[in-house]
Amino acid sequence: MSEQPLPVVEYLKVPENGDPYLEGYKCDACGATFLGERSVCSKCGARDQMSTVTLPNSGKLYSYCIVHRSFPGIDVPYISAIVDLDDGTAIKGNLINIEPDPEQIEFGMAVDVVFDDALGRKDKEGNSYLSYFFQPANG
Amino acid sequence: MSDAYIVGVDMIKFGRFPEKTVPQIGAESALMALDDCGLTIQDMEALYCGNLGQASGMVGQRMLQQIGQTGIPVVNVSNACATGATAFREAWASVKAGLYDCVLAVGVEQMGKGLLGGAGAATGIPKEGLLGSGTMPAVFAEAGMEHTNKYGTTFEQFAKVSVKNHHHSTMNPKAMYQIETPLETVMNAEMISYPNTKLMCSVNVDGSAAAVICSESKAKELGLMSRAVKVRASVLTSDPWQERDLVMPDVNSCTRKAAAAAYEMAGLGPDDIDLIELHDCFATAEILHYENLGLCGDGEAGRLIDDGEVALGGRIPVNVSGGLLSKGHPLGATGIANIYEVTTHLRGEAGERQVEGARIGLTHVIGLGSACGIHILEKT
Ligand SMILES: [Zn+2]
Numbered sequence: 001m002s003e004q005p006l007p008v009v010e011y012l013k014v015p016e017n018g019d020p021y022l023e024g025y026k027c028d029a030c031g032a033t034f035l036g037e038r039s040v041c042s043k044c045g046a047r048d049q050m051s052t053v054t055l056p057n058s059g060k061l062y063s064y065c066i067v068h069r070s071f072p073g074i075d076v077p078y079i080s081a082i083v084d085l086d087d088g089t090a091i092k093g094n095l096i097n098i099e100p101d102p103e104q105i106e107f108g109m110a111v112d113v114v115f116d117d118a119l120g121r122k123d124k125e126g127n128s129y130l131s132y133f134f135q136p137a138n139g
Numbered sequence: 140m141s142d143a144y145i146v147g148v149d150m151i152k153f154g155r156f157p158e159k160t161v162p163q164i165g166a167e168s169a170l171m172a173l174d175d176c177g178l179t180i181q182d183m184e185a186l187y188c189g190n191l192g193q194a195s196g197m198v199g200q201r202m203l204q205q206i207g208q209t210g211i212p213v214v215n216v217s218n219a220c221a222t223g224a225t226a227f228r229e230a231w232a233s234v235k236a237g238l239y240d241c242v243l244a245v246g247v248e249q250m251g252k253g254l255l256g257g258a259g260a261a262t263g264i265p266k267e268g269l270l271g272s273g274t275m276p277a278v279f280a281e282a283g284m285e286h287t288n289k290y291g292t293t294f295e296q297f298a299k300v301s302v303k304n305h306h307h308s309t310m311n312p313k314a315m316y317q318i319e320t321p322l323e324t325v326m327n328a329e330m331i332s333y334p335n336t337k338l339m340c341s342v343n344v345d346g347s348a349a350a351v352i353c354s355e356s357k358a359k360e361l362g363l364m365s366r367a368v369k370v371r372a373s374v375l376t377s378d379p380w381q382e383r384d385l386v387m388p389d390v391n392s393c394t395r396k397a398a399a400a401a402y403e404m405a406g407l408g409p410d411d412i413d414l415i416e417l418h419d420c421f422a423t424a425e426i427l428h429y430e431n432l433g434l435c436g437d438g439e440a441g442r443l444i445d446d447g448e449v450a451l452g453g454r455i456p457v458n459v460s461g462g463l464l465s466k467g468h469p470l471g472a473t474g475i476a477n478i479y480e481v482t483t484h485l486r487g488e489a490g491e492r493q494v495e496g497a498r499i500g501l502t503h504v505i506g507l508g509s510a511c512g513i514h515i516l517e518k519t
Contacts, residue, residue, distance in 0.1 A: 008269065035385050043380040063288055063387070065280030066333035067272045071254065080271035080332070082281055082387050090383035092271040102333060107288040121264040129264055
C-alpha cells in the first residue's frame with residue numbers, strides 16, 4: 001500500500017515535494033491542449049510535437065448538470081461541471097461548495113481547481129487517492 | 140450507379156423480451172420486412188446486421204439460423220447508437236456499388252434496465268460522481284446546458300420536447316409507451332440529471348427493425364416500385380476535432396457535417412424536408428438537432444418548440460413516431476426503426492399520425508463516441 005495518496009487520473013501529478021497540479025499535453029504546431037499523454041495531435045495531425053504544460057488552477061464554468069440519480073452507492077445530488085481553464089483547456093469534474101441549484105449557479109462564473117481526498121474512495125489494495133474539484137473562486 | 144430503393148421495411152413493437160435471444164428478436168423484424176415486399180430470404184444476396192450488446196457474437200449468422208441459412212455474406216456491424224443506420228448504409232452502399240441487387244439490413248438490441256454509461260473502473264477507483272458524471276442523462280444534460288449558456292434555452296423548453304413526442308406516441312401502436320404527459324407532469328417527474336427528468340430520457344427497451352433494399356432494375360423486375368422509397372442520401376460521419384471533446388462528447392459538429400453532406404448529396408435543403416425522425420435520446424438533445432439539421436438558425440430552437448413548428452401539423456414535424464422518448468431506444472435497432480417510420484409516411488400508410496402529403500423525409504441518429512448517420516428518403 002502506498003504511503004502517499006495516488007493520483008485519481010494520470011493527468012493529475014502529485015510531486016514528492018510540492019503541490020499537486022494538472023498536466024496537459026500541448027501541440028507545438030497548432031497550440032491545441034489535451035488531457036492525457038499522446039504523441040500525435042488529433043487536431044492537426046502533427047507528430048512528436050507534444051510538450052507537457054502545467055495547467056492553470058483557475059477557469060470559468062462552461063456547462064454543467066445536476067445529477068440526482070447515479071449508480072448505486074454514489075452520493076447525490078452533485079454538480080457535474082465542464083470548466084474552461086484559463087489557458088483554454090476544457091476539463092470535467094465535480095463543482096463543490098455551492099448549492100446544487102440552478103438558481104445559484106451562473107455560466108461563466110470563475111472557479112478554482114482544488115485538490116482533496118477522493119471522497120474516501122479506496123482501491124482493492126486499500127490505497128487512498130487524491131482528486132481534483134472545482135469551487136467558486138474566492139472574491 | 141443505380142439508385143437504391145427501400146422495397147420492404149418493418150419493425151416489431153418495442154418492449155421487453157427477456158425470454159427471447161437477440162437473434163430471435165432480430166429474426167422477427169427480418170421476416171416482417173420480407174413479408175412487407177413479398178420476398179423470401181432466398182432472394183437476399185447479403186445481410187448487414189447491426190447489434191451492439193453482442194458485437195462479437197455473430198448475431199447476423201445466428202439470425203439466419205432462425206430464418207434460413209442460404210450461405211450469403213453476413214456483415215455484423217457495431218457503431219454505438221448509429222449501429223442500425225450504419226448497417227442500413229452498408230447495405231445501401233453495396234447496392235449502389237453494383238455488388239448486389241437485393242439485400243437485407245437488420246438492427247436489433249436487447250437492453251437491460253437502468254442507466255447507461257460511466258461504468259466502473261478496471262483499475263483504481265470509480266470516477267462516477269467524483270470527476271463529474273459519465274451517465275448518459277448527465278452527458279446530454281450538459282450538452283443541453285451548453286445551449287442554455289449560449290442562448291438562454293429554458294428547462295421548460297426542453298420539457299416541451301417530451302410533451303410533444305409523448306403526444307405523438309399516442310398515435311403510434313408500435314411505441315413502447317403511448318401516454319400523454321402534460322408539461323407539469325414532465326417537469327415534476329423524478330429529476331435524473333437537471334434539466335432532464337425521467338420523462339425526458341429515452342426508454343431502454345428490446346426491439347428490432349429491418350429493411351430490404353433493391354437496385355432500381357431489380358425493384359422494377361419484381362414489380363415493387365409502387366411502394367418503393369428512394370434513398371436520396373446516405374451519410375455517415377465521425378466527430379471532427381472540437382476543443383472540448385475530451386470531456387464533452389460532441390453531438391453537434393458530426394451532425395452538422397452529416398447534414399451538410401446529406402443535403403448536398405440529395406440536392407435538397409432543409410426547406411424541402413416534410414418530416415424528420417431525429418435522435419431524441421434525451422429531450423435536451425432534440426433541441427440541439429433542430430439547429431444542427433438546419434431547421435432554424437442558431438439560437439432559434441427554443442422558439443421552434445414554443446411555436447409548435449415541429450409538432451404534427453406544424454411546419455416541419457419532428458418525431459411523429461413518438462421518438463426514442465416514447466417509442467423506446469433499442470440502440471442497434473433505432474437507426475432502422477426511424478427509417479421504417481419515415482418510409483411509412485412517404486407511403487401514406489401512417490394512419491392517424493400521417494404527415495399529410497409527405498414526399499421527402501430525413502432520419503438522423505447519433506452514436507456517442509461519436510458517429511452520426513443521416514438518410515434522406517423520397518416517395519417514388
Ligand atoms: Zn496540433
